[in-house]
Amino acid sequence: MDYVNKGIDLDDAHRTRPRGELAKVAILRAASELLAERGLRQMTIEDVAARAGVGKSTIYRRWPSKGSLALEAFLDDFLSTQPAVNTGSLEGDLRKALGAWVTTVNGTSTGRSLACLIAEVQLDPEMGFAWRENFLEVVRAQHRQIVVHAIARGEIPSDSDANLLIDMLFGPAYHRLLHGHLGLTQEFVEGDVAMVVAGAQAGAAVLSRR
């Protein structure tokens, strides 16, 4: 093999890569646990390093700040709980997508982490950019497909505003998570979905109509 003859440098690079990946997984898992247990404010890079069994410098090499590490750890966890949905109807898709979100955040450490991260994002513009790019836009792109499918099936007008419909469905859910004024119940899911479906089918999410 080529690299054998090219000496120790490449050989090292070849070996450290999988080791680096293992460290990355351990660091993200430790960060995710600590974030859930203590919240971002009380989480320290020192604790993450100790739990992951790596040096602090290993963490700092890859993540510029505690916030960026927490964000990546959270995203990995959260996005795996929000699969793409395709039930064959707008109502079914909205219910399944919102239901998955509620199940993941309601009364869970994931929900507390989500609320804390949204709070932190308000105080750190750089983190805000990463949040919108790596979290919000990824989730929204997936949810917009629900509207695309409903239009293709002829369930709602072809010029329905997908962004608005997604905000109408998830805005109330984030509102209840952050304000805590009312529960994220099954009743809420049904009511929210019923309102969005009725409005969309009436053509109310189409601006040009007005």
Add this chain to the structure above:
Amino acid sequence: MLDSVPDNSEPKVTTRGRPRSERARRAILGAAAEVLAEQGLRAMTIEEVATRAGVGKATIYRGWSSKGTLALEAFLDEFLSTQPPIDTGSIEGDVRSALQAWVETVNGTTTGRSLVGLIAEVQLDPELGVAWHHDFVDVVRGQHRRMVDRAIARGELPRGSDVDIMMDLIYGPAYHRLMQGHLALNQEFVELVTAMVVAGAKAGAAVPRVGTLG
């Protein structure tokens, strides 16, 4: 400063100290609102508020249990005065006017930044969360409840329409855009949200379906 203001017109009764402390209270709330808008809640200090209001720190601590509760009261005083009760004669007009007033007050303003800062702080301070519900969410929702009740009385909306789901469908997307900043809070947004909520509610979608759970 405040204490040196002559108060000769006040009758000599046992409540004589009251107007003076009321003036101090107003000065403290005014200073807190300014500091909150200029610096945000995180950077705001009781010291700065006391200096600006011309009172001692102890005066502030006697009236408010924390920086958060002081900031909350200062904010609400200002914010609620910009959100008058609305009665246009139709549910569509009421929803549009209410959402419009909210958007104008918060969109790109220091009030909006203060609101975002407070909601962020509520996530980290459970005590502030309790005050937030009681003094803000419940007060505003009381106004909105009357809006929906009138629409039901006029026969515009079916009996049993749930004010909570309607209001969350109006303000949820609005707070979502304010907090996440992913899309604009513009006139188009106000029109579309109004149309969606009115169409949904008129179709009876805000009436909870009984027995469909599971």
